[in-house]
Amino acid sequence: MSERLQKVIAKSGITSRRKAEKLIESGQVKVNGKVVTELGVKVTNQDEIEVNDVPIEKEQPVYYLLYKPRGVISSASDDKGRKTVTDFFEGLEERIFPVGRLDYDTSGLIIMTNDGDFMNLLLHPRYRMDKEYIVKSKGIPAKEDLEKFKKGIRSDGDTLKAKHVKIMSIDKKKQTAIIKIILHQGKNRQIRRMFEAIGNPVMKLRRERFGFLTLEGLQPGEYRKLTPHEVDQLIKSANKIVK
Incomplete structure (x- = not known):
């Protein structure tokens, strides 16, 4: 998933988004070795970003399987103050989001991650996972x-x-x-x-x-990390179908 350059810089923790915009406009930011001064530029996880010639530390991708209870919003936030799926991950440094949605009154398995490319792959219309x-x-x-x-x-x-x-x-x-x-x-x-x-x-x-992921061993509101093998299998099976 591509994101605006200033947002990626802000997510790295080195400065705010507003200050990141000023750094870009003043020519202090490079993407893949080239100076970028336009605020509309978008980047992906594969792009190398430097601020004042120092590479930024990108947030490491994380992957979780959550047993969402009923009465919980499948969103990172809710303007009505209702409980959301991210509320079960208090203290987590990474900013994660749900892959797809389950209705407010629907419970069950939902994948949580901070990897936008992974999310887009699993949500691709051609990826017909059971x-x-x-x-x-x-x-x-x-x-x-x-x-x-x-x-x-x-x-x-x-x-x-x-x-x-x-x-x-x-x-x-x-x-x-x-x-x-x-x-x-x-x-x-x-x-x-x-x-x-x-x-x-x-x-x-x-x-x-x-797919092959189940709720085994989890109670409503509990979660576990996906294993590297599980993540790899999801990506491989999606790539076979989408490409």
């Missing part, structure tokens, strides 16, 4: 209605599809069902819209799996 969810529905959906998910359901101009859907259990007394659904798409409120379309609103929703 995303597995467990749904508790109001009412017991008919099998033929669930089969419609595989063909695609139209909703507000979108065609919403599921790769796989299966009823795991039903409660005839309470008239609820537990359903596993696997998506490749990532449309806004997709699963809730799909179930609303067949007349069985979602009561609870949890993302259980993202």
Whole structure:
């Protein structure tokens, strides 16, 4: 992910963004060995940046898997003062952000990182990684209605599809069902819209799996670091599809 040069300099901790802009305008900043004086220039993690001929220390990339509870915003901040996914990482030096989103009322697996290129790769439209969810529905959906998910359901101009859907259990007394659904798409409120379309609103929703990553060993609000091997596998599998 590319970012404005002054923002990258400020993130390195050597000065504020406003002072970074003055350093750029006065010719004290180089990108890949060339002096840059324009504020609109954007750089990536691969670019070498020097301030007064001294290379800046770039923030090391970090990668986490968080079990997001319900009632939490998938954002770095919230203007309404609600709890966000970054609130679980107090004391972390790096400024991290979520890869994609889970609805406020949806719990489950979400990846957190400060690596913009990694985020863009995982969110690329062609990167069709399995995303597995467990749904508790109001009412017991008919099998033929669930089969419609595989063909695609139209909703507000979108065609919403599921790769796989299966009823795991039903409660005839309470008239609820537990359903596993696997998506490749990532449309806004997709699963809730799909179930609303067949007349069985979602009561609870949890993302259980993202590719080979699962919530194993975690409770809501807990997180763990992704291993270098996990990060490498995610990048390799995405590159095979996107390129």
